Amino acid sequence: MVMAGTLSRETDVVVIGGGPAGLAAALAARQRGFEVTVADSLAPPIDKPCGEGLMPDSVAALYTLGVSIPAMEGHRFRGIRFVSSELSVEAPFPYGTGLGVRRTNLHRTMVEHAEAAGVRFLWRAVVTGLQGDRIFVNNDCVPARWIIGADGGASRVRRWAGLEAHRRKQQRYAFRRHYRVTPWADFMELHWGPNCQLYVTPVGSSEVCVALISRDPALRLDQALGTFPQVSEKLSGAEHGSVERGAVSGMRQLVRVCAGNVALVGDSSGGVDAITGEGLCLAFHQAALLADCMASEDLARYEKGHRALARRPALMARLMLLLEHRQIRARVMRAFETNPKLFACLLATHIGVASPLQAAANGLALGWGLLTT
Secondary structure (H helix, E strand, O other): OOOOOOOOOOEEEEEEOOOHHHHHHHHHHHHOOOOEEEEEOOOOOOOOOOOOEEOHHHHHHHHHOOOOOOHHHEEEEOEEEEEEOOEEEEEEOOOOOEEEEOHHHHHHHHHHHHHHHOOEEEEOOOEEEEEOOEEEEOOEEEEEEEEEEOOOOOOHHHHHOOOOOEEEEEEEEEEEEEEEOOOOOOEEEEEEOOOEEEEEEEEEOOEEEEEEEEOOOOOOHHHHHOOOHHHHHHHOOOEEOOOOEEEEEEEEEEOOOEEOOEEEOHHHHOEOOHHHOOHHHHHHHHHHHHHHHHHOOOHHHHHHHHHHHHHHHHHHHHHHHHOOOHHHHHHHHHHHHHOHHHHHHHHHHHOOOOOHHHHHHHHHHHHHHHHHO
């Protein structure tokens, strides 16, 4: 592992940002034979507040990148449960299992796999700008064939490359804390409150991750838990496994994600609301697509493919955000309870198992269920 330093020679690919999206881009590029250097101002393991639940499609995407998470580093869960007041509905995944894994464990594992694959790292390296095919790192100017921006929602690479223009942008606020308590279910739970949602994800045999999402930047976990008595009771007396940390959950659609030899992945390239839990999966698929497009020297295909990858998660985010409205949510939850297959179909669509035709049929079935509830 290389700490602060300089790039000693030209490289095929420089990835700016060493979080999961940047590591996925580096791994995918190495699989196609590129020499890759990752630069980040922090050092691993890098933490970031998130729900810490990987859906089966995320686990599969990681495996395609050559990454498998050791069983001891996480906790398997077999499906999703929605809870709203006295209403509750659940469904197992149509294939595989999800994985609850602390963000630091995920990051450390991905770094280890990237190092083994031959990725070079510059940790605690300050990237100060781009100019054509050159990148400035620690006051050193180095040419790179491809430059990948994976530096998050407030991406400087996006600004330097002139890619700030967006078609749609909205944001909510998330706070996360871990609790030392035995998981009470082998499901990831999404609890719906009056003005917020609460995710509960098992991340170990004696630990859960609790994440709050709302439109109110002042609403914190301790205050919000009072509106979720079922969760609050189960957490009563549990020790905190981490301090509360916050982040912005953005839903942004950029006009473009490429400029010259610069391409964006992950949150720097836009994103979907964290309510979907699909942010990392989307980044992993973007990384694989981008590597293919760099290999064929066709970033125009990445531009088009990037939009296609975002359609399903964006649609699911909009549908799930509709459930913030209490009356709509009550009707939907009753429809799910009356016909559990509807919820199973929604889950299949959510993780990309259902075909577009099946997804349309599922939508019609849900609409009919709402009309007849």
